[in-house]
Amino acid sequence: MKAVLMKAAGSPEVLQLQEVPTPSIPLDNTQLLVRLVAAGINPIDTKLRKRGTFYPDQMPAILGCDGAGVVEAVGAGVQKFRPGDAVYFCYGGLGGHQGNYAEYTVVDERFVARKPASVSFAEAAAAPLVLITAWEALYERGRLEPGERVLIHAGAGGVGHVAIQLAKLKNAAVATTVSTPEKADFVQQLGADYPIFYKQTDFVQATLDWTDGGGVDLAFDTVGGETFQKTFPAVRVYGDIVTILEPDANTVWKTARNRNLRIGLELMLTPMLLGMDESLQHHGEILEQCANWMEQGKLKIQVNHQFPLKDAAKAHELIETGAIAGKIVLLISDE
Incomplete structure (x- = not known):
């Protein structure tokens, strides 16, 4: 699969599009293989790129906490989702578990919510964090x-x-x-x-x-x-x-x-950093409630800029200006 790799800390140019192995899921667990359609860009991404990730011994890294896409495969223990379901979530991208600047990722179903049918994948990917x-x-x-x-x-x-x-x-x-x-x-x-x-x-x-x-x-x-x-x-x-x-x-x-x-x-990354699965499950529950509000027209996500995956460095340059309103998103595939 194609993914944006960060091999060392530095300026936006350290983000390079490369081919890497597509992840897979064990058959006996509750994980989902998700084909990513879009990934959100957040200030934490730029901080990790400049300073280094939380796991400097696990390089290169794929950044990006926010993702939205389509379930491709499920583990035997999965109960809520099936292949073909559209989902969104905040997981990975801190330097340990793979992030979402990529074509595929693996995430536990407990941390995932259904994508609101009324919003685009770009809007969904901009929302979780x-x-x-x-x-x-x-x-x-x-x-x-x-x-x-x-x-x-x-x-x-x-x-x-x-x-x-x-x-x-x-x-x-x-x-x-x-x-x-x-x-x-x-x-x-x-x-x-x-x-x-x-x-x-x-x-x-x-x-x-x-x-x-x-x-x-x-x-x-x-x-x-x-x-x-x-x-x-x-x-x-x-x-x-x-x-x-x-x-x-x-x-x-x-x-x-x-x-x-x-x-x-407030640091919503704490559950990921400390491996607190119950709190990560709560994050999935928050996103489920917010999906309901989005479908009812009570909650909107403003996406003002969209970039193709290969232009992740340009997206980082823009967010570092500190002058934009709304969110920036990477578009990974058509849907």
């Missing part, structure tokens, strides 16, 4: 309740644009930071109540004005760096802030402590 991240951050770390007020940073981004929709599905009120009028229009189409132009406006003061001085119940930081610390005073006393980035070593925690904030750290 950001959906699971936003779900865990809002619903599990942040314990979001109906009627609460939420501040979501970078609402037009990959994680942000699905976080807005998941928050609205909980009947929350959503403020979100954006950089341009076009992005403001985009997030409002998704249901955001209050776009904040953070380059022209103090987002903390804007948030406090929006909440009559009290602060939001939950802030979701998808940016990191100084934005995380700056957000503390925008959160109500005894409120929550969840970040998907590692807090900077120089973070000053005084405001967070004085306001008695509950700090949540």
Whole structure:
């Protein structure tokens, strides 16, 4: 099969399209052989490419956590899927198990969900990592309740644009930071109540004005760096802030402590890194629920750029600009 290999860490040019053996599945297990139609591109892919994977002794590596495709073969223990079923999932691509920048992969059925019939393979492939991240951050770390007020940073981004929709599905009120009028229009189409132009406006003061001085119940930081610390005073006393980035070593925690904030750290890759199969099964369950919402028209994935598999390096160059809205996808085969 064709796959994009990374033989060493470095610039996007280290990603090279080559022929590699097609994986196979043992007949007595619960694994699926999936013919991949599309693979999602995420910032974690570029970080692993630049810095090296989590498993440097297992090189070369095939990156790509997100995939969507068609089941080609099933193990004897498989119960939910049959050959010909369309599926999507987040599994592999960290340097151990093969990722999805390839024509085929193997994944356990427990970690997989049916692809919504109403969305394309490209949209499905763009969805898993950001959906699971936003779900865990809002619903599990942040314990979001109906009627609460939420501040979501970078609402037009990959994680942000699905976080807005998941928050609205909980009947929350959503403020979100954006950089341009076009992005403001985009997030409002998704249901955001209050776009904040953070380059022209103090987002903390804007948030406090929006909440009559009290602060939001939950802030979701998808940016990191100084934005995380700056957000503390925008959160109500005894409120929550969840970040998907590692807090900077120089973070000053005084405001967070004085306001008695509950700090949540969200890394949806933890189950893969620690081999936690039950949690990976929960990821499959999250994707099943999100598939239902997508089919009902309640949840949409914005794919703004598509590249053929051979142009994975160009896709990495684009995502590293940090200026795009929505998601980037690799198209692997026609379907």
